[in-house]
Amino acid sequence: MVEYDPETALIVVDAQNDFADPKGSLYVPGGEEAVEAMNEEIRRAKAAGSLVVYTLDWHPETTPHFQKDGGTWPVHCVHDTWGAELYPGLEVVDGPMVKKGTGGEDGYSGFSMRHAQTGEHVPTELEDILREKGIKKVVVVGLATDYCVRDTVLDAIRLGFDATVIRAGIRAVDLAPGDGEKAIALMQEAGAHIE
Numbered sequence: 001m002v003e004y005d006p007e008t009a010l011i012v013v014d015a016q017n018d019f020a021d022p023k024g025s026l027y028v029p030g031g032e033e034a035v036e037a038m039n040e041e042i043r044r045a046k047a048a049g050s051l052v053v054y055t056l057d058w059h060p061e062t063t064p065h066f067q068k069d070g071g072t073w074p075v076h077c078v079h080d081t082w083g084a085e086l087y088p089g090l091e092v093v094d095g096p097m098v099k100k101g102t103g104g105e106d107g108y109s110g111f112s113m114r115h116a117q118t119g120e121h122v123p124t125e126l127e128d129i130l131r132e133k134g135i136k137k138v139v140v141v142g143l144a145t146d147y148c149v150r151d152t153v154l155d156a157i158r159l160g161f162d163a164t165v166i167r168a169g170i171r172a173v174d175l176a177p178g179d180g181e182k183a184i185a186l187m188q189e190a191g192a193h194i195e
Helices: 033-046 126-132 145-158 179-191
Strands: 006-014 049-055 097-100 110-112 122-123 136-142 163-170
Touching: 006 033, 006 122, 006 145, 033 049, 033 110, 033 136, 033 163, 049 126, 122 126, 136 145, 145 163, 145 179
Parallel strands: 006 049, 006 136, 049 097, 136 163
Antiparallel strands: 110 122
16 A cells, blocks of 8 residues: 655546546546545545645647547547536545646646647646655556556656556556556556556
């Protein structure tokens, strides 16, 4: 079991209606089941005085990220819609909310966004928030294992944070069968701890 302290932050990745609710436009199978494990980590982190950060996909209505505009994904998490709201079963405590994909970028990682056409990477404010608080370790839960969780964890490691993934608190899209397991293996190879 991971130990929380003031130098550890819990990052809750994209626990939003479009991913966690079976009625969501990009429902991640079992997403709502992962929320209870996310809540357990949120409670444990809060009790230990750890920072809890939430990331949110927060897209404009038109973006090259969406199929209708030439991208990969169905329309999801359009800012200020039901789909972009945090799942109602999720415990939301006082902590920063990092919005990504706000300018139409691919916003997989909580730490960076990639312009869908130029490939240019731009940072979110997440790294600055963690550095300001003296964070050394991150614990990651959320959706989806094979995209936003994976990229957030890989970026965290690249930036020098010790990273742990709570397996019970993640679920995969599995566009291709086994994508979630491949993502877990990739995170482990990069140095992440899987609990």
